Amino acid sequence: MKTHVDYRASSSLVGTVLKYIALALLFPIAVAIFYRESVLPFVTTILVAIAVGTALERLDSEPDLGHREGFLFIGLVWLAVPLLGTLPYLIAGEGTVAHPVNALFESMSGFTTTGATVLGDISFETHSRSMLMWRQLTQWLGGMGIVVLMVAILPQLSVGGAQLVKNEAPGFGIDKLTPHINQTARALWGVYIAFTALACLLYYGLHLTGMAPQMDFYNAIAHALTTMPTGGFSPEARSIEAFSPAVQWMVMPFMIIAGTNFALLWHALHGRPNRLVENAEFRTYLAAMGVLGALVATLLFVGVGLAEIPVEIPPLSGNVEHSARQALFQILSIVTTTGYASMDFNTWSPVTQSILLFAMFLGGSAGSAAGSIKIIRWYVIGRSAGRELFTTVHPEAIRPIRFGDKSLDENTIRGIYVLALSFFAAFALSTLVIFLDAIRTGIPLSSLEAMSVAMATLGNIGPGFGVVGPMDSYLPFSAAAKVYMVFLMWIGRLEILSVLVLLTPSYWRS
Template identity: 60%
Template sequence: MRVRVDWRASVSLTGRILKYLSVAFLVPIAVSLLYSQQDLLVFVATMAGTVTAGALLERVGPAEDPGPREAFLMVGLTWLLVAVVGAAPYVLAGSGTVASPVNALFESMSGFTTTGATVMRDISVDAHSRELMMWRQLTQWLGGMGIVVLAVAILTELSVGGAQLMEAEAPGPGIEKLTPQIAETARALWLAYIGFSVAQAVLLYLLGVSGLAPEMTAYGAIAHTFTTMPTGGFSPQARSIEAFSWAVQWAIIPFMVVAGTNFVLFWHVLTGDWREAVEDSEVRFYAGCLASLSAIVSVLLFVDNALVDAENVGRVAGLVEPSIRHAAFQIVSIVTTTGYASMNFDVWSPPAQYVLVFAMFLGGSAGSTGGGIKMIRWLVILKSIRRELFTTVHPEAVRPVRLAGRSLDENAVRGIYTFTLLYFVVFLVGTLLLAVDAARVGGIGIEVIGLVTATAATLGNIGPGLGMVGPMGNYLQFPWSSRLLMVGLMWIGRLEIFPVLVLLTRAFWRS
């Protein structure tokens, strides 16, 4: 391919996506009509603006079938422009800390990338209108919907080794035969996504009316549904899921697990192929990680005597059910990169906290809405290390890395290696930049653990970290320039780094 990248086609496609997006504003408009009508005009105006902008951008060029380079550009551009459009309601509503342009962009990017990091100081439907809070939740649900398609239909083709990986992981039908067309694949996966969402909303609502969760209203049920399936983590409650009963906490755990699972597996289950799903090597590794880390943290919480008087939560140490519940909830929340909190884990003992830091570097499954490095990559890396140890002893042996009974292409292995190392490089350098930027303004209140986990939480699309960015904290203590840098980290992390970095190379733009 020696032709110049057709940026007009990319812009045009992005415009079309903005037009689709504008339909989503009907949700906050409906909420507004149901409740206060406080920010009704805000959303009507943004909707009109988005349609106009979309239509104008669509006219920039012919909406031709994009090549790989145009697809890269479109994907990167889409998440950026959607975040900009999504920031408008925060600015126009003008309530609280999210009204400043940088904060609005942060909150919007955090929403659409399903990160869940927040710069909203007063998280409640008193400080902000219900429609604005619902928009905040909805951005995550929309972002998750976008990721489901992107991860399965596009990103695997674009990102290094992704396509080969998918083929190895989904033998039998094979990802390319799963459905003949991207549009049809998307429909199948969206069906699962919407199906689980409806199930969760109904369950949460029933818990509310049954008296098992008196705090759960219809609004709350929908709000939390909008942020669970996309592994988003935004909550209209400042205290996150801590604000709800044990029943709600237990009910949300399986939905987070589902959200972090490869959605292609649900397709297998739906078509009756249970065995395919159960025997999937990534899903076993995923289940093993969740179970073992939850077990470790359960014990750590059970013996943590300082947790006896945990504020708002009551006694945890020495009690079996609360120890297991908070451990499982938090591990599942961090590994799947949801970012909900069932209690303020910033008061946990340092050992238990470190297990969460460890979990921040795992990530959900491939083909899920989860972020981070992801299970499949760690699985391939561990298998590859074992292979390398074997060939060190037997240099003459040729031994491919096997996944689901198939040999993995060496290019796929190299792609996974490169991604994972690049992830660590971006993490280390990102923290370095945040550190230098923090010093610029005096660095007041910014701790090393806050710097490190803030980077891990934004790059990995997790949301909360430790210390100043703990589950009950926010990102307001960072200077505005750092918050802008984090907008970039969320963006680059969500798109799995390569598609964004490629845009910065000369080779991409030169014909």
């Protein structure tokens, strides 16, 4: 029995991951060649990844990941890969991401699919097309999970892979669809790739029909790469507002799909669509978005949902289609943590912004690309609260919490409460830290805006309110605040508990 954490085994496999991630840089290289741009940032990054990866692999020729090493491996992977992702930005030296802290922020935001940005100018005049495509690709790679990808392709992770996948997204993890976890990982990535390709084809199809002049093939690929991972990056400064209403309506079903448990999608694609209807989490997920969307649409339609009316867009008040589209798009984007924007919701009233802040805490389904707390945990918390009320009246009753045809054990329920409590504690602390730093640096930030910043980074959502609105960026914040937000994005992607485990003395003691 091991009596310590074998950091060499964990670090060795991190090296292998870096070498495989380097292959992804071949895509922006192809884009650079097509548009006659420099390939130096990507070629150099590949060489660095191979060199560092090879050096780390030599720490242990036959790495064996135990339970403890698995936690360390996952934590290191989600730090090492974003660090590697900073190199193209730094080597290219284009725009605000030429600064190391900004490059790290953008890379971590990409791989964790947060969608928060520090790009001061999102345009092809400042950034090459290949670099902006690399930015899109980072989100796609992180969406399904780097560890899930590695379990799918690395034979040495086939043993213990189920535990790794569970640790990458603790709580309700990915259902085992096949006898072997590596086959399950491949099946899920297959679903992910298929829907990404479908999104690309349909987006570009709108361009071919003349319904979306700006959605050329480049934009179709770029936005498909960030819709399915619920990422939200866009090579357009105005996000999805830059496109026609037809595009906005087309993006919505793909955001819903991206926030759905991919195991359910796999079953649906294999002739069992009833799994979607029968799933309590999926029904709750759709109902939550429907109710919130209808509420915001009503507020916009009657004219109390806007604080100010932008002159460059048609009025929402009294316009059924426009009000419904804007409300539903933003609710879907926030709940699924995609982070796209079809208009600047900084112009919305505090009432409607408060509804968006509430939506930030919901999250999509477990086993999806979405972040935040997740609908299934709210479902269990609600059922658990109902049980407590019932047993208060009937103290002799035994009433298990059921999800589908399974009864949840008390350890699972307790774990959900611990995660939710940890999440809210981190949110409250981070709101205070960000608010105080804003005061120190002279950034005008209200309490609501500070809460949105904390939630947008911790919940991997992206845009918030005020200076970090959907048409703005996180650039004004201090370097210290950005580093802290990088930490929030990291622990948010790993759902806090996997990181807290590494910080406990008992984890490292023999």
